[in-house]
Amino acid sequence: MKIPGAKDTIDEATFEQILEMDDDEEEREFSKSIVYDFFSQAESTFGKMDGYLEKKDLGQLSALGHFLKGSSATLGLTKVKDSCEKIQHFGQNKDETGTHDEPDDEKCLEKLKDTIAQAKQEFYDVEKILKKFYHDEA
Amino acid sequence: MTKLTESQAHDTGDIEAEERAIKQLSQSEQLPKVKIGGFPCSSETIAGSPAESSTSKDRRSQDHHHSSILATSTSSPIEPRTPVLTLEEPTPTLVPVQDAELTKGQIDPTPATTDHNESPSSLRPSSASRTNSRPTVVSRKQSLVTASNAPIIKSLLDSDVPLSAGLTAPSEYTGGPGAFSASMLHRKIWVRRPNASATLVQIREDDLVDDVRDMILRKYGNSLGKSFDAPDVTLRIYPRDAENKTGDRTLRPDEEMCRTLDAYYPGGQTLNEALLIEVPQRRTPRPSPRAMQHGHVPYYYHHDDTRPLENAQEYFPPMPIVHPSPAALTTHSHESRTSLSHAPPPPHSIAILQTGQLPPLPSPGSTRRGHRPKYPRHNTASPTALHGGPPVPAASARPTTNRPRQDSSASETKHSTTGNPPIPTPPAPEVAVPGRQGSTPPIPHVTSPRLGGKRKKQKAAEGITLPAGLLDGSVPPINVLIVEDNIINLRVLGAFMQRLKVRWQRAMNGKEAVEKWRAGGFHLVLMDIQLPIMNGLEATKEIRRLERVNGIGVFSSGSAEAPNHKLSEARKQGRGLEEEDKLGDSNLFKSPVIIVALTASSLQSDRHEALAAGCNDFLTKPVNFVWLERKVKEWGCMQALIDFDGWRKWKDFAAQSDTTESTSKLSSSFSSTAPRSKAKANASPTSATNPGNTGTANGVGGNPKTSRERMESRRRSIGLSGPPPVLEEQESATPPPESDDRPVTFN
Known part of the structure; x- marks a missing residue:
């Protein structure tokens, strides 16, 4: 693994195909910009999620979950992606796998809260790893 | 193999047996078409010491045996195809597996062959110092006959049916040796090009990977033969065990093909286990089309791989x-191919x-x-x-x-x-x-x-x-x-x-x-x-x-x-x-x-x-x-x-x-x-x-x-x-x- 400490959080193959697009393995300009864009995208998405959580807007939460799932999947950030998928499902009044309906909005919200918190944590974890990878300890 | 029989004879101290064997051999040589039915007598002679046929020395000198065997086979290139001959070679192999059978109906014409062999003397020492050890036999067997062939041989031995009949129609064919006898030394192996269907290539038992490459080029006369030389070709073997994905490797030119195959695919190589043929891209030097190519290579491999070189x-x-x-373009694709092949x-x-x-x-x-x-x-x-x-x-x-x-x-x-x-x-x-x-x-x-x-x-x-x-x-x-x-x-x-x-x-x-x-x-x-x-x-x-x-x-x-x-x-x-x-x-x-x-x-x-x-x-x-x-x-x-x-x-x-x-x-x-x-x-x-x-x-x-x-x-x-x-x-x-x-x- 090129990225130290990333074993469960990052899908190597997926992330590497991004890295392979870097022209310079030292600079890693491209992948770095993508990853950092993702950081800010995730931050803002989590921020929005908090807002919709407050408003109890399941639909929006689901959409946001899907949205973040897309980019985290592209980068191979598996844990974040999985959590986002759950957020998407809960927002659709389903269970976490999306196979069964969960008509109770409150329950869904409850789970959403937990899952979003979890997703954030996972995001911060992977963010740390990635920043380290890009030699950006700050 | 011939050696073995010889040694057997010695072991038992049964000179008669040896003589008989020789006789048989001469018979078979003179009359290649002799029916197997005539052999039983010789089998008796051997009986009693089937397992002993191999000696530790034998094992050590396996290579020698090999060569001798080869020599034998080569000495009678075509003629061996007759039923009689067929019998000869396989017998020794079987020994380890089924003593009973061997002893029972086994005839070993090989001794005769041995005698005729040009370099009997060199082999003899080993047989003289021979000690019984089955393992030896086993190893030998590997080199000579695929495990998959054992059943055939067994059936041949067991059956009352004239051996000739059985020989002519070996039903179990798993890509091992094609036939018995001299031709038995030939064997077919499955090979394929990436994403292509597998095909059989005939090689000889003792062929090295390097020889196999020649055969492959012959087989792929158009797609590979025109653009590549044998040394360009590499063969990759994949272990049967799917979990062992990392086990695949490129065969070295000096490996013995059959031995390697047997080691990898006990029981015989199947269609799905075909060796993968890999060739480099063409070497013609060409200008590289793009600077960025390096980064790209990984993505292209697939295409390049599958595309016929020509x-x-x-x-x-x-x-x-x-x-x-x-020119530039071609180069490009070729390069990628290699790197990812x-x-x-x-x-x-x-x-x-x-x-x-x-x-x-x-x-x-x-x-x-x-x-x-x-x-x-x-x-x-x-x-x-x-x-x-x-x-x-x-x-x-x-x-x-x-x-x-x-x-x-x-x-x-x-x-x-x-x-x-x-x-x-x-x-x-x-x-x-x-x-x-x-x-x-x-x-x-x-x-x-x-x-x-x-x-x-x-x-x-x-x-x-x-x-x-x-x-x-x-x-x-x-x-x-x-x-x-x-x-x-x-x-x-x-x-x-x-x-x-x-x-x-x-x-x-x-x-x-x-x-x-x-x-x-x-x-x-x-x-x-x-x-x-x-x-x-x-x-x-x-x-x-x-x-x-x-x-x-x-x-x-x-x-x-x-x-x-x-x-x-x-x-x-x-x-x-x-x-x-x-x-x-x-x-x-x-x-x-x-x-x-x-x-x-x-x-x-x-x-x-x-x-x-x-x-x-x-x-x-x-x-x-x-x-x-x-x-x-x-x-x-x-x-x-x-x-x-x-x-x-x-x-x-x-x-x-x-x-x-x-x-x-x-x-x-x-x-x-x-x-x-x-x-x-x-x-x-x-x-x-x-x-x-x-x-x-x-x-x-x-x-x-x-x-x-x-x-x-x-x-x-x-x-x-x-x-x-x-x-x-x-x-x-x-x-x-x-x-x-x-x-x-x-x-």
Whole structure:
């Protein structure tokens, strides 16, 4: 693994195909910009999620979950992606796998809260790893 | 083996036995056809010491034995095939496995052979010092007979049936030794090329991997034999145990093939365990086409792998944009092949191309390694690229009558493309049509390869360029629309497209996607399914609907069949169209766009839904770049076949832009030379005059676009001025069919 400490959080193959697009393995300009864009995208998405959580807007939460799932999947950030998928499902009044309906909005919200918190944590974890990878300890 | 029997004889101290054996041998030699039934007596002699046949020394001197055996076998190359001989060799092998059987009905003619052997003395020592040890036998057995053969031998021994019968019809054939006896020393092994079906290659028991390579080249006389020498070939073996994925390795030339196989595949090698043949790319030194190649290599491996080397030139290379040099292109593909050859190549879905069938086929499942289309792609794009303007206006502006023309001559239509509405001389083109119909099916004309220099001449025939393109195999730019609402994904996909040198635009939602598509000129849409405003499925359905009502189909252009009928149909449809549904210049919509859905989930139902909505294909996110590239190429090839003419044009432009420093300069000069067309272009909202305005077009296609534009205007003017095709300078260079095609006349 090129990225130290990333074993469960990052899908190597997926992330590497991004890295392979870097022209310079030292600079890693491209992948770095993508990853950092993702950081800010995730931050803002989590921020929005908090807002919709407050408003109890399941639909929006689901959409946001899907949205973040897309980019985290592209980068191979598996844990974040999985959590986002759950957020998407809960927002659709389903269970976490999306196979069964969960008509109770409150329950869904409850789970959403937990899952979003979890997703954030996972995001911060992977963010740390990635920043380290890009030699950006700050 | 012969040694063994000898040693046996010694062991038992039964000189008689030896004598008998010798006798037998002599018999068999003299009368090769002797029936096995005659042997039983000798078996008795051996009885009692079957297991002892092998000695520790034997083991150590296995190699010697081997050679001796070989010598034996070689000494009687053909004759051995007789039943009698067959028996000889296998016997010793069996010993370890089934003593009982051996002792019982076993005859060992081998001793005789041994005696005849040239170097009995050398072997003898070992037998003299022989100690009994089964293991030895075992190892021997491996080298001589596959484990899989044991049953055969056993059955032969057991059965009351005359051995000859059994020998002639060995039923259990697992790729081990083909037959008994001398021929038994031959063995067939399964080999295959990446993604190809396996085939058997006959080798000898003691062949080294190095020898096997020779046989392989013989077998693949065309595809490999012509371009490679044996040392170029490497063989890769994969352990039977699937979990042990890392166990695969390249065989060293000095390994003993059969032994290795037996070790890897106890019980015999099966079809599925065929050794993988790998060859390097051609070594001919060639200029490397692109600097960035390195980074790319990984993505290409699959294609390169599957493509037959010989034809590599004909295939699409990984999108060298404007590189007419054939050599460069080939190199490129070759290189990638090598570097990646070890990876198991994924299958291709290009098979469709060969059939000539069109787009509506979903290729998700098809992973066939196919043959690639011979001609690289095209460019429906070129015309489209020109239009950056608002699609709707264009549509209304375009005269419906125009459509008909597509059938007759794609090229002609194309000229009018930009300035469609303006087409002032409708009658003229119409006349030309009948003659041109023959040209519809794209046919690669091979003519003079080089046109770079010529290109500069304004009057250079485009026909000339075509061949060049074919030869160099450069990939024409595909115009891709990426529909993605997530900027991250968009950027990644876009960057990848850039790498492929593919022009792309983006749309952030379904509605935007439809609008962009309506501007025309896209060959491929990568459509995210879940999108805001209008989701991917809805957008797909809308696009398909518009294609339908506008009569855009595979055969709307380029098809030679019943053009008139189609034209009238299209016309009718066009008349009935709601203004808002009308698409722009029909030349920009030569065929239905290929829509590849990007599905976030791997659920089959989602895929079906996507296909049902009108998507041609799908990819699961996160998108695997290898697959993405494959899709782009495959579908790009498909489009190239549909719009061969367009492809030619592209080649033209590519060549021009290649040889021209400043396209913009040229274009201005062109416009001056062709004032009329220019005016028209301006009149048309979709005119190419403003390439920069094509949405978020990336930089990749910028240059070609402008050059194309210029070409467009030039053509237009030319086309207008003289409908009847007049071939002047290029005439000699172009084959007759080409002339049909030539919409452009140079006055």
